[in-house]
Amino acid sequence: MRNKIGIRKKNCLLLGALLAMNSGFSFSYAATPMADEIYDLGGSTIITKVVTAARTEQTKVDVPADATVIDTKRIEEGHYTNVSDALKANQVPVVQNGYASYPVLNGDTRVLVMVDGRPMNWNHLVVSGDDNAVNIDQIPMANVERIEVVKGPSSSLYGEKAVAGVINIITKKAQPGNITKLRAEYGSWNERNFGFSTSGGDETNRYSLTYTKEKRSDFKYKSHFDGNRSFTFPDSYYDRNKVTARFDHYFSDDRLSLDLSRFEGKDGFGIYLSDPAKNKAYGNGSRNHTNDGSYGVTYTFGAKTDGEGTFIRAYRNTEKTDSPFALTPYSHNLSKDTFEGQKTWKLNTHTIIAGTTYTNEHIRENNDGVGFNKSAYVAAAYAEDKWDFYPTWSVNYGTRYEHHNTFGSDWTSHVGLNKKLSKDTHAYISWGQAVNNPTLKMMYADSPYMLGNPDLKQEKSYTTTIGIDSQLTNKLSLSASAFESRLKDALDWQWNPATGKTSYFNVNREKRQGLNLSANYHFNDNWSLNAGYTFMKIRQQGAVGGYVNDPDNRQPNYYHMNIRWQKNKWSAEMAFIYVTGRSVARYSSNSYLNVDANVNYQVNKNLKAYMKGYNLLNRAYEITPYMIIGAYPMPGRHVVGGVEYTF
Secondary structure (H helix, E strand, O other), X not given: OHXXXXXXXXXXXXXXXXXXXXXXXXXXXXXXXXXXXXXXXXXXXXXXXXXXXXXXXXXXXXXXXXXXXXXXXXXXXXXXXXXXXXXXXXXXXXXXXXXXXXXXXXXXXOEEEEEOOEXXXXXXXXXXXXXXXXXXXXXXXXXXXXXXXXXXXXXXXXXXXXXXXXXXXXXXXXXXXXXXXXXXXXXXXXXXXXXXXEEEEOOOXXXXXXXXXXXXXXXXXXXXXXXXXXXXXXXXXEEEEEEEEEEEEEEOOEEEEEEEEEEEEEEEOOOOEEEHHHOEEOOOXXXXXXXXXXXXXXXXXXXXHHOOOOEEEEEEEEEEEEEOOOOOOEEEEEEXXXXXXXXXXXXXXXXXXXXXXXXXXXXXXXXXXXXXXXXXXXXXXXXXXXXXXXXXXXXXEEEEEEEEOOOEEEEEEEEEEEEEEEOOEEEEEEEEXXXXXXXXXXXXXXXXXXXXXXXXXXXXXXXXXXEEEEEOOOOEEEEEEEXXXXXXEEEEEEEEOOOOEEEEEEEEEEEEEEEEEEEEEEOOOOEEEEEEEEEEEEEEEOOOOOEXXXXXXXXXXXXXXXXXXXXXXXXXXEEEEEEEOOOOOOOOOOXXXXXXXXXXXXXXXXXXXXXXXXXXXXXXXXXXXXXXXXXXXXXXXXXXXXXXXXX
């Protein structure tokens, strides 16, 4: 009860600050060097343009949302091997289990993951342990320009799955000239990574190509059953190839783009420990083959002068997985075809966006000899308006009509009010709706391990968020936001010992309350600090009508701190994550501490050398809850060294 009252008090204080702004209240601040830049925690500047929050480019201070941008400079300094590394290092929690990683926003895995605005999620279970997850590490870092993270519901802009927020991975666009990079890494557990990227062209034709090879033997972990011993996780090895290619042709101001990406994995199928006490992995001795692809064509009108707001495009996503382990052989073949178009108008004080999209998804599965073949389509139309109705005030509001062939038609809407105190300080309040459909497998499965429930309802929610971002001085920036989310008919599952099968059902109500705080401070040219705290409370309506705390809450109290140092050709960073308040009924301990670090040396203008260390304290912990405590242990201490050459 105290936590609930505390959250409400914080909401009231922030709301009071927002309402007071129009009556002369202001913050004291020092101007930063450029209108479109702010200091990051390293004292350098980051681009604050955000596309994802409103489907059109805006500066961060004009966005009524809790938004984070991981820019090119930050990515290059971090030498991240995977997208999950980049998110974790920038205060975005990530779940890692076996061979996959997926993000958590506002304590929720119902996150829409996009690449250049194209959804990558599937209406199918593709990552063990979570029906909402998509493996973000299938996307090669060599092709990533920046990552935008927007917390809060975004179904009115992007459709279902965007319940807790959106992560948009924006890929690199080739520039005239030519640049080629080579990267090689070697580390613990015989980890070997190689990367190649090249891009170039002229004013009319441009191209880019990347290739990444990643290979590693089984990883080691500390067991919570015996904290003084390390064990090897059986069949946790991987062998992966990632390829991307893009070609752009400019017709004066317009652009035609052709792109493709391909992921191929030949991994061990030790995805979790079926008996942690005996170090026994599920699927022991088996290999998982995965082929993931995305192919698209986009025509962007006014790309050079107006940006990316008006376009037509078509793309196809595919995923094939074959896991022929002895007891329960499994395979699936997924495909999704999407056609969409969008138009942007700028009319005096209004920026109006309207679009339509059509998606057809086909699920084919074979689970221990039982076939499953279903398809679904979704047609939608949306409109969004950003209205600058006063010099320092703006409002974003929009709505989306979506028709699903099984669930019928839905409307989702949102509205956000933004007050800009200065060119780099703003406060906001927003309200938005979200929808998440049950998957086809949840409704219609009839395998030896799952029984479908055709009476499942959609998850529907609404969320209110209030926050403030302030660049107080050229050394200090602060950010705070609080939210409350109410979700109806939340999807959950249970195992029936009588049938030996799992089935899904709807929880009547679910409430989520949270608080996000962060501060960046640049001490001097050499030292800087970023620190943050996130509070999360999740409650579900019990069988007798009252609300009970959700024991699966991954991170009730999440503390994050990054310390950076740079001088001449050297730079270093150390990141601390401390989580407390977890239920010991679902986790091996109620808290954990993780420490990562990296050191970089710029040998010359073309050559870099670096070293990265993960879980340096070699702690035993897990992030994913499961019926078996300790089923998804995190990898233990490991180190990776690498070099990168540019020519």
